[in-house]
Amino acid sequence: MDNKDIKMGQLLESWEGNNEDKKVKNITLCVTEDCNLACKYCYMTGKNHRKKMTFETAKKCIDYILSNREEFSEGSVVWDFIGGEPFLEIDLIDKVCDYIKMKMFMLDHPWFDSYRFSFSTNGLLYHTEKVQSFIKKNKSHLSIGISIDGNKTKHDLQRVYPSGKGSYDDVMKNVPLWLKQFPNESTKATFSHNDLPYLKDSIISLWNNGIKEVAANVIFEDVWQEGDDKILEKQLDELGDYILENKLWNEYYVRFFDPSIGNPLRKESLERNFCGAGKMLAIDCDGNFFPCIRFVDFALEKRNGRCIGNVEKGINKDKLRTFDALTLQDQSKEECINCEVATGCAWCTGFNYDDSGSIYKRSTHICKLHKATVRANKRFWAKYEKLTGNPSLRREYENVEDKKYMLVMLQDDITPHCSYRNKKGTKNKMSMELIDRAMEFASENDFEIVFMGEKGETPIKNKGFYMSLVDSNSKEANKKSIVIYDNDVSKINKNSDTCILLINKDNIQNITTYIKNLPKDYIRINLVLEDIDSWNRKHIELYKEELNSLVEVIQKTYVDNQPLEVNVITDRINFNSHNECTAGTKTITLAPNGKFYICPAFYYDDVEDSIGSLEEGILNKDECLLSIENAPICRKCDAYQCKACRYLNKKLTEEYNVSPKIQCNISHYEREATRKLQSKLVKRRLINAGSIIEKLEYVDPLDKILYEN
Numbered sequence: 001m002d003n004k005d006i007k008m009g010q011l012l013e014s015w016e017g018n019n020e021d022k023k024v025k026n027i028t029l030c031v032t033e034d035c036n037l038a039c040k041y042c043y044m045t046g047k048n049h050r051k052k053m054t055f056e057t058a059k060k061c062i063d064y065i066l067s068n069r070e071e072f073s074e075g076s077v078v079w080d081f082i083g084g085e086p087f088l089e090i091d092l093i094d095k096v097c098d099y100i101k102m103k104m105f106m107l108d109h110p111w112f113d114s115y116r117f118s119f120s121t122n123g124l125l126y127h128t129e130k131v132q133s134f135i136k137k138n139k140s141h142l143s144i145g146i147s148i149d150g151n152k153t154k155h156d157l158q159r160v161y162p163s164g165k166g167s168y169d170d171v172m173k174n175v176p177l178w179l180k181q182f183p184n185e186s187t188k189a190t191f192s193h194n195d196l197p198y199l200k201d202s203i204i205s206l207w208n209n210g211i212k213e214v215a216a217n218v219i220f221e222d223v224w225q226e227g228d229d230k231i232l233e234k235q236l237d238e239l240g241d242y243i244l245e246n247k248l249w250n251e252y253y254v255r256f257f258d259p260s261i262g263n264p265l266r267k268e269s270l271e272r273n274f275c276g277a278g279k280m281l282a283i284d285c286d287g288n289f290f291p292c293i294r295f296v297d298f299a300l301e302k303r304n305g306r307c308i309g310n311v312e313k314g315i316n317k318d319k320l321r322t323f324d325a326l327t328l329q330d331q332s333k334e335e336c337i338n339c340e341v342a343t344g345c346a347w348c349t350g351f352n353y354d355d356s357g358s359i360y361k362r363s364t365h366i367c368k369l370h371k372a373t374v375r376a377n378k379r380f381w382a383k384y385e386k387l388t389g390n391p392s393l394r395r396e397y398e399n400v401e402d403k404k405y406m407l408v409m410l411q412d413d414i415t416p417h418c419s420y421r422n423k424k425g426t427k428n429k430m431s432m433e434l435i436d437r438a439m440e441f442a443s444e445n446d447f448e449i450v451f452m453g454e455k456g457e458t459p460i461k462n463k464g465f466y467m468s469l470v471d472s473n474s475k476e477a478n479k480k481s482i483v484i485y486d487n488d489v490s491k492i493n494k495n496s497d498t499c500i501l502l503i504n505k506d507n508i509q510n511i512t513t514y515i516k517n518l519p520k521d522y523i524r525i526n527l528v529l530e531d532i533d534s535w536n537r538k539h540i541e542l543y544k545e546e547l548n549s550l551v552e553v554i555q556k557t558y559v560d561n562q563p564l565e566v567n568v569i570t571d572r573i574n575f576n577s578h579n580e581c582t583a584g585t586k587t588i589t590l591a592p593n594g595k596f597y598i599c600p601a602f603y604y605d606d607v608e609d610s611i612g613s614l615e616e617g618i619l620n621k622d623e624c625l626l627s628i629e630n631a632p633i634c635r636k637c638d639a640y641q642c643k644a645c646r647y648l649n650k651k652l653t654e655e656y657n658v659s660p661k662i663q664c665n666i667s668h669y670e671r672e673a674t675r676k677l678q679s680k681l682v683k684r685r686l687i688n689a690g691s692i693i694e695k696l697e698y699v700d701p702l703d704k705i706l707y708e709n
Contacts, residue, residue: 008249009259009393017076018114025074026280035084038162041192046298053285058096060311076114087125118143126174150202186213199235213253220351222365229372236376259393261344262374270329277349278323287311294350331362341374386464407589410453415471420601430592489514500526508542512549524565547673558686571641572674581643584626601647631657637701642667668699
């Protein structure tokens with residue numbers, strides 16, 4: 001099944017307008033502060049029967065907005081009507097919408113061809129004649145969502161009449177009509193402290209009633225108690241199991257299993273706000289302007305409303321500046337910025353203001369609940385992979401640089417893929433019991449499994465999406481595999497699109513020929529050199545010749561508009577920091593004996609040189625020495641494509657973090673070849689200039705360090 005068919009993983013699509021300018025302006029008109037329900041968790045704590053918008057006020061607001069095209073330059077608009085309960089004022093809304101359409105037409109406004117009227121309603125008045133007449137008149141430009149919390153027990157616990165009576169039965173009477181008119185609409189189910197135990201059954205109930213998309217969330221307010229996160233996690237685990245048991249992932253959606261959540265933040269995320277406060281415009285019953293509806297007086301409990309202007313004087317740009325400049329980084333604590341599961345952790349700028357008095361102080365009452373959601377989310381998608389054997393959508397959102405890998409050696413006699421080879425002739429194989437325990441350990445500790453060796457020799461009972469490193473002769477190669485060509489390209493394997501070309505000193509002169517003979521399907525070839533510790537001057541000169549030949553080969557692929565990546569040359573063009581080896585840090589090896597090693601090379605070299613076991617866990621006391629920050633020579637070098645092999649470092653210099661001279665020399669010859677390629681590509685305008693690689697007068701960065709000292 002194609003991932004695009006997995007509804008559980010697809011984000012809800014919002015209307016983007018019809019104009020080429022995809023920006024949409026959201027304008028919220030609060031037509032009443034009254035409501036026919038008294039929902040216990042509602043953030044609008046100041047609801048009342050007094051304040052209602054007049055038609056004259058609405059007209060002034062519409063005239064101001066439509067006549068200030070420079071101020072409101074977006075290509076499309078959503079006119080959002082809210083309360084209280086907006087349909088209490090359906091007569092007003094009908095007149096206002098007619099006026100909006102007439103005014104946009106008279107002004108020949110671009111929004112006339114690209115607008116939406118949007119409503120979020122409790123559904124009680126949905127069936128009434130006036131509401132239905134309005135829907136019929138505006139159907140092609142309408143979006144209406146009805147808020148339903150789930151099953152009757154959960155809904156009636158929170159969404160009640162002023163008398164305390166539950167509203168579930170009255171709302172559900174209108175759901176069939178709503179779904180008939182708006183079959184693709186979603187509902188927003190809201191959860192608070194005392195209704196968490198009903199989460200699973202509530203979501204299932206909504207699905208069973210024909211609502212396929214549920215934008216569920218927990219409230220931001222400080223209502224949470226010790227242990228609530230455990231209840232939420234248990235409910236989500238049970239809901240996830242129900243989805244998997246009934247194979248519902250391609251039919252229904254709930255936000256809790258959104259695959260994009262639960263990853264570290266990227267730089268671009270730090271530079272924007274979570275919500276649209278300040279970019280949208282909310283207008284209260286009196287024609288006052290606010291950055292969003294959560295800043296209106298009756299929506300706040302501790303503060304006065306935060307007004308940014310009014311219909312008479314327009315928008316106060318100084319008061320809007322604070323919102324224009326607001327970013328995630330500005331309002332978050334360090335623990336939030338550096339959180340490993342930060343993506344998808346929501347907040348409300350309006351609630352931040354109400355809670356602390358400043359929009360630059362982020363409230364984190366839902367921190368534990370978000371982490372519980374992520375844990376359940378990850379387990380759900382891991383189970384999905386195990387059940388289906390397909391990659392989950394989480395993989396599309398995970399940052400490869402942040403992922404951890406466990407290399408599982410199914411047997412000693414594996415095809416090498418780096419600076420090692422089993423020269424002792426041992427034939428140990430991993431037992432099925434160990435494999436099962438390895439999978440369990442990887443799941444509990446957030447490791448991706450990469451199998452090394454032929455799985456056919458040790459059948460894997462657990463179905464799942466697992467990467468594997470296989471020989472080019474392997475019949476097990478597929479899109480989840482990295483094919484290894486071990487000094488030989490006579491047998492081509494096209495079942496994968498990624499390969500490693502392993503080259504020893506006897507085949508240096510064949511590198512270019514081998515690469516030219518590999519299929520064009522490979523868009524990336526990782527060239528790995530082994531036994532460089534035994535290279536002499538002849539081998540180095542041969543390699544330099546091959547690098548120069550590769551420059552010409554790669555340049556031609558750019559000319560042909562089929563650019564080929566070869567790690568030792570092209571990586572340095574694209575990287576601005578070290579693509580360092582992660583052995584012992586983000587990558588560990590599990591050998592057939594059930595022990596962990598920094599990489600297979602250490603296992604082959606000395607079976608006692610382990611860093612833990614499945615029973616003990618990972619016990620790498622030297623992990624701090626494996627970081628580039630603690631590598632004195634590498635830290636001052638800009639040959640970013642160099643992996644700085646930890647095994648060769650330790651073998652030749654007796655330290656993990658100091659590279660031998662031969663490694664530094666080779667990486668700088670590669671750097672020089674990259675510089676030549678970049679110059680040719682820029683000159684022919686095949687790539688942008690970017691960061692130009694400067695020519696160096698040395699091939700060993702230690703020489704530079706010694707000179708400077």
